[in-house]
Amino acid sequence: MTESDLTPLLTALVAAIAIAATAYAFLYPYISADRMKDKRVAGVRDQQRTKKTAAAQVTAENVANRKKQVADSLKEMENRQKAREKVTLRLRLERAGLDITPRTFWIASAVSAVAVAVVAESFAPASAAAMRPMLLFVALLVGGLGLPRFVLTKITARRQRKFLAELANAIDVIVRGIKSGLPLNECLGVIARESQEPIASEFQEVIDQQRIGVSLPEALERLTRRMPLPEMKFLAIVIAIQQQSGGNLAEALGNLSGVLRDRFKMAMKVKALSAEAKASAMILGCLPPGVMLMVHTSSPEYIAPLFSTRTGNIFMLAGLFWMTMGILVMRKMINFKF
Numbered sequence: 001m002t003e004s005d006l007t008p009l010l011t012a013l014v015a016a017i018a019i020a021a022t023a024y025a026f027l028y029p030y031i032s033a034d035r036m037k038d039k040r041v042a043g044v045r046d047q048q049r050t051k052k053t054a055a056a057q058v059t060a061e062n063v064a065n066r067k068k069q070v071a072d073s074l075k076e077m078e079n080r081q082k083a084r085e086k087v088t089l090r091l092r093l094e095r096a097g098l099d100i101t102p103r104t105f106w107i108a109s110a111v112s113a114v115a116v117a118v119v120a121e122s123f124a125p126a127s128a129a130a131m132r133p134m135l136l137f138v139a140l141l142v143g144g145l146g147l148p149r150f151v152l153t154k155i156t157a158r159r160q161r162k163f164l165a166e167l168a169n170a171i172d173v174i175v176r177g178i179k180s181g182l183p184l185n186e187c188l189g190v191i192a193r194e195s196q197e198p199i200a201s202e203f204q205e206v207i208d209q210q211r212i213g214v215s216l217p218e219a220l221e222r223l224t225r226r227m228p229l230p231e232m233k234f235l236a237i238v239i240a241i242q243q244q245s246g247g248n249l250a251e252a253l254g255n256l257s258g259v260l261r262d263r264f265k266m267a268m269k270v271k272a273l274s275a276e277a278k279a280s281a282m283i284l285g286c287l288p289p290g291v292m293l294m295v296h297t298s299s300p301e302y303i304a305p306l307f308s309t310r311t312g313n314i315f316m317l318a319g320l321f322w323m324t325m326g327i328l329v330m331r332k333m334i335n336f337k338f
Contacts, residue, residue: 089102089105090102091225091226092152092156093105093152094226095156095159095160095226095227095228096152096155096156096159097155097159097198097201098152098155105148105152108148109143109144109145109148110144112143112144112147112148113139113140113141113143113144113145114140114143115143116139116140116142116143116144116147117136117139117140117143119139120135120136120138120139121136121139159198160227160229162196162197162198163198163199163202163227163229163232164229164231164260164264165264166195166196166199167199167229167231167232167235167260168257168260168261168264169195170191170195170199170203171235171253171256171257171260172257173187173190173191173194173195174187174188174191174253175250175253175254175257177190178249178250178253179250184216184239184249185207185210185216188203188206188207189207191203192204192206192207202223202226202227203223205219205222205223205226206219206220206222206223209222216239216243217236217239217240217243220235220236220239220240221236221240223236224236231260231263234256234259234260235253235256238252238253238256274334277333277334278334281327281330281331281334284326284330285323285326285327285330288319288323
């Protein structure tokens with residue numbers, strides 16, 4: 001066979017090899033093991049992604065359920081509070097920490113009314129004889145109803161401030177006790193034994209109620225009635241939810257303790273920034289009565305027409321009204337809610 005006869009055969013062979021190589025190059029990804037490996041890797045990734053998505057959905061559902069439980073607990077507590085919205089005098093005395101009966105309070109109010117009336121009668125100017133019955137009535141009203149309730153409100157507010165100042169430390173005691181393995185009731189007992197007043201007496205009351213069969217959420221709700229503070233409501237709700245559905249109580253109370261400390265810092269900052277405004281308001285409120293007293297002491301005949309004439313009485317009532325309005329406006333401007 002000559003060389004000219006082999007040339008077409010070699011050309012056809014080269015063309016066949018080229019076509020086979022091209023086909024192999026195109027079909028290799030579909031028939032090789034790498035393709036199967038890529039499919040398996042992609043399948044594993046899809047499974048992991050599906051598991052992560054499912055886990056995220058479960059977490060989101062748990063968070064939503066927990067939020068719903070908190071909202072339901074808040075609504076239930078609000079409904080109970082509305083049902084018991086009427087605050088009796090006995091409850092007011094309990095909030096103030098006074099171990100007296102309402103009868104004793106009313107007796108003290110009567111004594112206060114008589115004392116204020118005697119003081120007003122002693123310091124009333126002789127020129128104000130026409131206004132003496134009205135002045136005596138106002139003194140009895142202020143001494144019998146206004147002054148005792150004002151003192152009771154101040155005592156209650158001071159006691160609540162002390163309770164709030166120590167509440168974060170008490171929650172920290174619970175957190176440390178739970179992390180060390182103590183039960184919740186034992187942690188409450190530690191607070192009742194070692195904390196300052198009024199924290200100690202209030203939590204001791206919770207322990208005493210549990211000993212006679214009252215559940216912990218109900219005892220804490222009663223504590224919330226005696227201490228109607230938002231922070232105490234938060235604590236009662238967190239423990240009530242943990243008693244119902246479980247969960248990491250130490251972590252929840254630790255977060256609550258941090259929130260309470262931040263709120264307390266904010267309150268102290270607001271108090272410091274508004275101290276100057278409060279001092280100015282007190283000076284402006286005390287200035288007119290003070291000037292009136294000094295003028296009456298130095299020149300009684302100069303200020304006597306305000307008490308002895310009808311026109312003077314009208315001017316005094318108008319001035320008292322506008323002074324009251326100004327004091328209320330200043331009080332509204334310098335009291336902040338946060």
